[in-house]
Amino acid sequence: MQIHLIAAARPNFMKIAPLYHTLKREDWAEPVIVHTGQHYDLNMSDAFFTDLKLPAPHIHLGVGSGSHAEQTGKVMIAYEKVIYEKQPDMVVVVGDVNSTLACTIAAVKVNYPTNPKNSTNLFIRPVVAHLEAGLRSFDRTMPEEINRIATDALADILWTPSPDGDANLVKEGVDKGKIERVGNIMIDSLEMMRDTIKAENTHLEFGLNKNEFGVVTFHRPANVDNVEILSSLCTSLISISKMIPLVFPVHPRTRKNLEEYGLMPSLTKCSSIILTEPLNYVRFMSLVFNCRLAITDSGGIQEETTYLGIPCLTMRPNTERPVTVTEGTNRLCTHDEIEAMAIKSLKMDRIQRTPPDLWDGQTAHRIVESIEKLKFETEIIPVRVHP
Template sequence: MIKVCSVVGARPNFMKMTPIVHELARRGVEQFLVHTGQHYDARMSDVFFDELNLPKPDVFLGVGSDSHAKQTAAIMVAFEATCLEFRPDLVIVSGDVNSTLAAAIVAAKLMIPLAHVEAGLRSFDRAMPEEVNRVLTDRVSDLLFASEESGVTHLRNEGVPEARIHLVGNCMVDSLFKHVDVAVSRSPWNEFGLEPGSYALVTLHRPSNVDEIEALRTLMATINRVAEHLPVLFPVHPRTRARLAQEAIATTPGVRLTDPLPYLTFLGLMAKAKCVLTDSGGIQEETTALGVPCLTLRENTERPATITCGTNRLVGNDPAQIEAGVAEIRAGHWPTGSRPPFWDGHAAVRVVDVLDAWGAERGTPLT
């Protein structure tokens, strides 16, 4: 039998890995869960284990925040010791955070087969740390699970053998479909004095928007103007809040700043938002799955299906494009979009089916 190690570390990992962990458990697969501690704040980590019913980690590495190099190195040192102790037959990583790359390198150097969930996504922007993480993780992975057709195309173009590439759909959407009804039933907008379908939801965390102060000033001034026509709820990433305070960037009364929100609260708010303004890759996917208009505050996206199929549009940090997009949404002229292939809530089943077949071919079945 195969012993599977699943690795999580940051907020997006939890939603992507939970359906796989549950499906492995349903089939009786021996597994253990490692949390690197890249996100360790209760609002960014603990609440997701509770709300997603993700089992408490068997191993918590507790690396915390640091520079990219120091954080990645700390995870590698700690995860190597974990692998030597537990001896997994397969390591599964997801997404593109530092925990993903660190665990991937360790697995590759220890000659442990590696599966990458959400493989093949490319923004072609090496200024994004996530792009470097994605590319390098894919290069050392044995099984590459693509969430959309573009991922398959990129992997083929990069010379990945066809037998390693599997289009399975989006595991984050699995989590969304499982929890959205409960999230909406809680009416989280009431907590903020809002009405469903009558507010904008904003998130910002990427360095190009947050650490570039002029870009942040421009975006916040634009969001203030949007709030003249549509109430804005802005759950603020800790780094973003620090920049706003440091630069004394003010918001108008129409912009409500909050701490990061629990998964179900945010999901319920997103499902009933008039529109979402974000620089998050995952939120581009979630809004597409929900059919909610999304303005992405970036010049590129590694998730083109959210544009070609879904409800997403790239607007960068251009005030004119942002305000025009919001006006178009308010007027009811936004495309309704559709879900990309296999974004049906069953991606994790397909992932584990592939793992089962892979294990059988090696003479080491999952169960």
């Protein structure tokens, strides 16, 4: 059974890794890594394959950067050709990037005969499964929200990470038979790499002590494209750094705007803020493991800090991962609140919480069991369609 695992950006790589390794151990499965090339910076993409012990992508679409429409269109065109050539049984898309939606649309629209020599045969297409389905921020100004909604509407199988994902899909009228809660695949990657991460001790390279520094990441357009917001954020980070040193791996988009708006000098002059290039997974997670506080607008870091019990301030008005707030250590804030909330977090003792249900490092095994059940107990693979 040929299963395409679609990867495009940093979170995707971490999600496909444990699933690839688990599928590879099954004699009935042929996992194929399809790298769309949406992220092409070494530290933002290819280095993650090395860290996560993945082979080089079996298929590389080489799409590169561009507007949302350009990326989506290029991936659809390139991947449609791959589908017709390889005829996979299943396509697994993950997360909410443009490639997720593009590959979903391409896969659900193709059809090829079960037997090319018999014109009366039924036509088939691959089953499409969405890993991390059902997440909603309820903010359609976010491109990721549009990708999530459209992907879930089109996919055949919806693997959710938490109860809110199930509830969101049911409210949208999705057939309950398509929904299966499998847990959080990001935690599988973290546990798979835990020993390597713990041995890295990245913080020591920067002369920092365990639990005595914070980690910062920002990349979302709402935070880094507006000069007033980005300027306010820089001012807050400088103030927070006077209480606790900050390590700030700077995303390419963020760096471009910091330089364009003339904000970079104020950060570089601040000795208590350490600016770095984007870090690979192991080095970055080593910082997270040992930090006192995370300040971010990332989705994945909300989950990882919740699992590790580390306070996290997410500079967003909403989150598609509400379980990180209701059951975890995550707190939402605005750019004008972040300094006060950081002070409050630093004054509080760390609170130990039980991770959300099924955030246990076994999600990949549950997914493989789900695929195996579909393969051997139903006729859903592949999907049969009329020409």
